[in-house]
Amino acid sequence: xxxxxxxxxxxxxxxxxxxxxxxxxxxxxxxxxxxxxxxxxxxxxxxxxxxxxxxxxxxxxxxxxxxxxxxxxxxxxxxxxxxxxxxxxxxxxxxxxxxxxxxxxxxxxxxxxxxxxxxxxxxxxxxxxxxxxxxxxxxxxxxxxxxxxxxxxxxxxxxxxxxxxxxxxxxxxxxxxxxxxxxxxxxxxxxxxxxxxxxxxxxxxxxxxxxxxxxxxxxxx
Numbered sequence: 001x002x003x004x005x006x007x008x009x010x011x012x013x014x015x016x017x018x019x020x021x022x023x024x025x026x027x028x029x030x031x032x033x034x035x036x037x038x039x040x041x042x043x044x045x046x047x048x049x050x051x052x053x054x055x056x057x058x059x060x061x062x063x064x065x066x067x068x069x070x071x072x073x074x075x076x077x078x079x080x081x082x083x084x085x086x087x088x089x090x091x092x093x094x095x096x097x098x099x100x101x102x103x104x105x106x107x108x109x110x111x112x113x114x115x116x117x118x119x120x121x122x123x124x125x126x127x128x129x130x131x132x133x134x135x136x137x138x139x140x141x142x143x144x145x146x147x148x149x150x151x152x153x154x155x156x157x158x159x160x161x162x163x164x165x166x167x168x169x170x171x172x173x174x175x176x177x178x179x180x181x182x183x184x185x186x187x188x189x190x191x192x193x194x195x196x197x198x199x200x201x202x203x204x205x206x207x208x209x210x211x212x213x214x215x216x217x218x219x220x221x
Contacts, residue, residue, distance in 0.1 A: 020161050022116045027153060031113035031121050034149055038106040038128070041142055042099050049095040059086040098139075101131055118153055125150035 023031065059074060061084045068077045068084035076087045105124050112120030125146040132143035156166045163171050 015160050015164050020157050021118050023113075023118050023121070023153070024166075027118070027156065028113055028116060030149060030152075031109060034121075034125070034146065035106050035110045035113065037142070037145065038102050038109070042102045042106070045095045045099050045102070049099070058088075060084065061086065102128075105131075118157060122150045122153050125153075 059071065061068070061071065063079055063082050063084050066079075066082075068079050068086075071077070071084075071086050074086035074088045076089075078085045078087075105128055109121055109124045112124070129143040129147040129150070132139035132146070159166045159171060163174050165171060165174070
């Protein structure tokens with residue numbers, strides 16, 4: 001009978017788990033900035049849906065044997081000389097769904113930023129990247145911003161867990177001097193080596209008053 005494989009023990013984290021799952025002041029400011037960016041994007045979409053109403057996309061292509069071949073995503077075509085002019089009118093009434101998704105996501109991200117929950121912010125950033133990239137190609141750049149924020153938060157969490165700090169300069173210093181200790185607040189403090197030839201004498205351990213029995217002295221007769 002085959003012996004069960006021993007589980008690999010997880011590497012000890014340099015900081016408590018609560019520090020890794022939380023966010024610091026810098027990360028909280030970035031989360032608030034992302035909420036503001038999403039709110040501005042929602043206002044722009046609301047303006048387009050209410051005051052513009054539709055968008056006309058055009059394209060041009062040379063005619064083949066005096067005819068215009070069909071072009072994907074374009075429903076109207078007009079032949080002028082030897083050039084085909086394609087057009088597609090897109091209604092912006094459907095942007096209400098996009099605005100609703102952004103509003104819900106920004107409210108949730110603001111909640112997680114106030115509560116300093118790293119995992120919630122990362123989840124919303126990844127979801128916004130997938131959602132925005134799937135709506136329109138024009139949303140791909142805003143989606144990349146949220147994707148970059150999610151990767152940045154994950155990288156800082158990994159650095160905290162492994163090194164106890166998030167700064168690349170401090171990590172390089174720790175790699176040069178592995179004996180440096182790491183505090184839970186993200187600052188590294190070098191440890192003072194203890195040598196045998198230390199000038200300060202060591203104090204002997206005092207007996208515990210609670211657990212050390214009292215010495216009894218015999219009385220002489």
